Amino acid sequence: MLTDVAAASVAAPFDELGEPSPPVPRAWQAVLEHVETQLVEGTLAPGDRLPGERALSAELGVGRSSVREALRVLEVLGLIRTHAGSGPNAGAIIISTPGGGMSALMRLQVAARGFPVADIVRTRLILESSVAADLADAVDTARAEHVDAPDLTAAERLLDAMDSPELSPPEFLALDAAFHLALAEASGNQVITATMAGLRSGIEGYALAGLATISDWAATSTRLRREHRGIVDAIRAADAAAARTRIHDHISGYYAETFIDPAH
Amino acid sequence: MLTDVAAASVAAPFDELGEPSPPVPRAWQAVLEHVETQLVEGTLAPGDRLPGERALSAELGVGRSSVREALRVLEVLGLIRTHAGSGPNAGAIIISTPGGGMSALMRLQVAARGFPVADIVRTRLILESSVAADLADAVDTARAEHVDAPDLTAAERLLDAMDSPELSPPEFLALDAAFHLALAEASGNQVITATMAGLRSGIEGYALAGLATISDWAATSTRLRREHRGIVDAIRAADAAAARTRIHDHISGYYAETFIDPAH
DNA sequence: TCTGGTAGTGTGGTCAGACCACATCGGGAC
């Protein structure tokens, strides 16, 4: 169950049952498995330090280069952070920043034409619509049951920043991305937050390229600002249906204005 | 824009503008960037072969081990496949199997407690509900406009296989996972397909563990079979609302029966 | 005693070079 880190054909239900011949285990996979096992067992937890590369290499009976290949994978996947030197900050430390790994994965898959841009946009529509509706629902239950409402201050601070008139279009777009991410964070779903960070990363190049096709940036940015406020207003008003519709139209509107047709 | 493969703080909108000091570029990142650039430019496309490790190392002026670390990352991310030996099949070849990378990412993030299981389940609910509704809508428009309807034969073949009475619970669960994946594939959205493969992978251990808490497996498996057929029926009937509701209840029902409370 | 610099130590980052197993291809031997 822990062995299919790299291989794992997507649609092969019975691959795991009955292996006719171990297809040559690779040394770096053993390291990955070892770390994953310790993670699952709880021997390793966020904040802990991994043994040094040389120690790990001796412990598992593999070369240091193999250990390093595994650590590199863990680093890109957002599971560890490495620092040279000495002291409490040095070494490989277990962290959890899934956004980075998601971003790398999506960006490269888009580059390799594995992920069509339209699919990314469609997925964004689904996830962000749900996020907006969930937030509105949460506001609703917060009122009814007197519990804490989701925290939208980060998102609204970003909207305030976007009101600045001297923002360049790319700066505006960066804040726009951060706003959408802030909504996901407010929903409290780590998986969606990381996924949305990745999705955004995957189409960042296209979003920037799309800027060139916009004839009247002042009008467009004004509209985007208004739409953003409208989304937050709907959430604050606990109007899930409106929140869902508005964010859906907001996203598909931008891509329709540039050049992508999500065909939804 | 291509430099933040590994770092990439999720919520730092202005990190890209104005770098006070390049935080020591790492050799393997240069390799990753090189490949990504060629991918974006189209110099490299799926099916192409990368230069050999030694050639790449010489070309970029880095050591072979650094090249290998980058290739390892690309392999885990599902971008290349490597074969030793000689001939047209050997070397590193650009492919695109995002499912494997997603699975590794999600599984490890769950293990490292970065992704709560409840968040994974919630995300599954969102994505699969949308997939089912989309499929039903597609069936509807296929009828109206006389175009091809989504292909559900793969999913139904899996359902037939699940009718076999001598399946062990883990085998049943494997087919169940494949069925849900087949629905995503039928929807044609690569991003959702890969993401769902990853989500499923992340909670596979928990799903298997949940089997132990089920008192009457015969009754449960019968119910699951009936629910699966009901989902497909709703899709075939072009009833998007029913499809959405049924798959939602199907998923949340299983986790409620075991031990996870998605609290949705 | 306090202060400041400095050598020591262990970390990751990188490189070079050496094997190995493997798959293919090409040139003989038959």
Added chain:
DNA sequence: GTCCCGATGTGGTCTGACCACACTACCAGA
């Protein structure tokens, strides 16, 4: 013509060697 076997080049792995870095501990001087 057929078959076999070495030459060749690939990824996979290991070893050993540096380097830069950051912290630690120590020691000399005030």
